[in-house]
Structures are given as C-alpha cells and as structure tokens.
C-alpha cells in the first residue's frame with residue numbers, strides 16, 4: 134500500500150502520549166508518519182497523491198477497540214458473520230473487535246482460531262482478534278488448547294456466556310494463562326438458585342412476575358475471581374460488570390495490587406430495570422447480566438468517573454428477530470451494540486460531564502489495547518495507522534433499519550443522541 138492520507142484541522146486526542154490539541158496527521162503505507170500543528174501539502178515529505186480529509190470540528194483519536202463482541206461465525210451466520218460484524222464495527226467507529234468463542238464449533242482449538250483470523254483478514258474491514266475458550270467446548274470440565282490457540286492468534290481466554298464455576302479449574306486456567314501472558318476474561322454469574330432468570334431481582338421483577346437474578350450472583354463470582362487472581366498472580370479481566378458491589382470489589386482488589394481490569398457495556402450505564410418495566414416486557418431490554426437497579430447504575434457511573442472501570446465494551450450480541458419475538462422468559466439474551474456505543478458514550482457520559490473526551494478515548498482505545506496487549510491504541514509516529522474520527526456534537530437519531538449488522542435487536546432504536554462516529558482508518562485505509 135503506497136497510498137497516503139492527510140487528516141487536517143482536527144483535534145487529536147491521544148492519551149498514550151498525553152496529547153490533546155489541534156494537529157494534522159499524516160499516514161503513509163499504513164503507518165503514522167507525521168503529527169504536527171500544521172502539515173502543508175507543499176512540504177516535501179507529503180507525496181503528491183496524498184488524499185486529504187478535513188476534520189474541522191472533529192476529534193481524531195487512536196482507533197477504538199471493542200474487547201467484547203459476538204460475531205456468530207462459524208455456526209450462526211443467520212445472526213451475524215465476521216464480515217457483517219466487522220462492517221458494523223467500522224460504521225460504529227471501532228477499528229478493532231475482539232470476538233468471543235461461543236460459536237459452533239466453539240473456538241477452543243487452533244483450527245477454529247485460524248479460521249476466524251483468516252475470515253477477518255479476508256473481510257478487510259475492522260481488525261478481528263479472536264478470544265479462545267477457557268475450557269473445551271466451554272463446558273467447564275477441562276481446559277481448552279490454550280497454548281496452541283495463542284500461537285494461532287488469540288488475545289485472551291474466556292467462556293463468556295457461561296461462568297467457570299469450578300474453582301480448581303479456574304485456578305489452573307489462570308496459571309496457564311499467566312504462562313502465555315493472556316488475560317482471563319470472566320462472565321461473572323454464580324447461579325444463586327436463580328437458574329432460568331430473565332431480569333434483575335428486585336422490586337420490578339416482583340411487579341412483573343419474572344424470575345430475577347440477584348446482584349449477589351455477580352458479586353460472589355467477582356470476589357472468587359479476585360481471590361484466585363491474587364493467589365495465582367494472573368490478570369483477570371471482569372467482563373460487562375453490572376453491579377455496585379462489583380465496582381467496589383474491583384476498587385479494593387486493585388488497591389491490594391491484584392492484576393484486575395474490567396469493562397462496562399453502554400446499556401449498563403444507560404438503562405436500569407425500571408426502563409425494562411416501563412418498556413412493557415420489551416425483549417430488547419433482556420440481556421446477561423441483566424439491566425440492574427438505579428443504585429447499581431449510579432455506582433457504575435462513579436466507577437467510570439474515578440477510573441475503577443477501565444474500558445467500555447459493547448457485548449454486541451446479535452440475535453434473529455424470531456429469537457426475540459417470543460415470551461419474555463423465552464427470549465434470547467443480548468443486544469447489538471457496535472453502532473450505538475460511541476453515541477451513547479458521548480451523550481450519556483461526556484456531555485453530562487461524567488468523563489472528559491480524553492478519558493473517553495482512553496476507555497475505548499488506550500485501555501483496551503493495554504488490557505489485551507494489542508499493538509494498537511496509539512497515534513505515535515511509527516504506529517499502525519488505526520484511527521477513529523468522531524464528531525462530539527453531531528445530533529442524530531438511531532436508525533436500526535440502516536444498521537450494518539445482520540441483526541436489529543437493540544432497545545435504542547429512535548433514540549436521539551448527541552455525538553457520532555464520522556470515519557475510521559484501518560492500517561491507513563480510510564472508511565467513511
């Protein structure tokens with residue numbers, strides 16, 4: 134690739150080098166080659182055939198990385214494929230996505246990992262980084278082929294969708310993961326006698342007559358993981374943290390020096406079980422972990438504000454309409470999220486003053502790159518040119534019909550949001 138691209142007049146925000154200010158950015162052969170207050174096309178270093186993007190009024194940031202998506206291929210291509218998910222990612226401002234292993238077959242061996250890597254490359258859209266299973270078939274009985282998957286390209290291990298309930302097995306998984314320098318990502322949900330739950334346990338589950346999952350089911354599991362991480366020295370990454378006590382447990386463990394990081398999904402900082410109640414059994418408000426109480430949401434906002442929560446990840450979980458158009462307790466868990474995350478983060482966190490633009494970029498790019506040890510998340514000279522460009526002020530209406538995902542399961546259709554992604558650059562290639 135000899136093409137070069139000059140992004141001019143934008144505000145560059147790159148927490149990896151403590152930078153926030155007007156800068157022009159020059160990309161050549163897929164790498165960042167210059168970053169300066171003014172780069173003139175007359176300068177010798179800028180080739181004649183350079184394309185120019187005027188970013189006046191926009192923020193130019195390291196490419197956003199989603200640590201938690203479900204791409205459904207292989208096995209459930211009617212919900213999403215690697216290519217449609219990677220397309221939705223670019224439309225939503227993400228240049229990299231990390232995909233969970235709960236496909237069919239499960240990504241628990243190097244041949245599935247290699248297949249995903251190859252399909253991601255062939256699509257040529259957002260970078261696709263696979264996450265391998267912790268246990269064979271994610272069945273929670275014996276460890277998967279972690280070393281072989283690492284060689285084939287996984288960036289973390291997780292049995293997302295299912296928690297690893299066996300403490301001894303989780304301890305061994307953490308020990309193996311440490312040998313391979315992989316983070317262990319856990320979906321924290323102890324059953325607490327709540328099998329078959331369909332929402333958060335509380336006043337609204339009682340009113341709606343639905344079986345609830347208490348916040349304690351997550352808290353117990355987070356506490357267990359933190360204790361095992363402390364024992365093994367492993368890096369534990371808590372997926373889609375949703376309760377106030379989980380935030381507190383992570384905060385305390387980090388003070389003790391436990392290697393813990395965590396992520397939150399936009400729906401958990403935006404919605405509560407009351408929104409589900411008011412929706413009147415709308416299955417687009419059903420996911421795991423469930424929408425929690427207002428006090429949980431308030432604690433999450435505080436965890437985002439004070440830095441306890443490291444990253445924002447979507448838990449993008451596409452489902453066919455038929456899997457949502459059923460009774461509430463039978464409906465599939467999860468919502469799509471790739472194309473609404475940036476708008477929700479700007480509208481719900483940045484504009485109300487909970488976080489700064491720089492902290493937003495840190496939560497969507499710098500921290501995710503660090504957590505999964507990706508050679509991304511920075512605009513330093515020489516870095517791979519993955520860039521996200523967004524307009525913090527652009528007002529728009531969420532229109533699911535225009536989504537690039539193969540599925541439409543979202544509670545945010547028709548929402549008016551302030552702030553939107555504008556363009557992405559992946560290894561120097563502009564997508565607009």
Ligand SMILES: [Zn+2]
Nearest residue numbers: 293294320421
């Ligand atoms: Zn999960």
Ligand SMILES: [Zn+2]
Nearest residue numbers: 233293294448
């Ligand atoms: Zn998930």
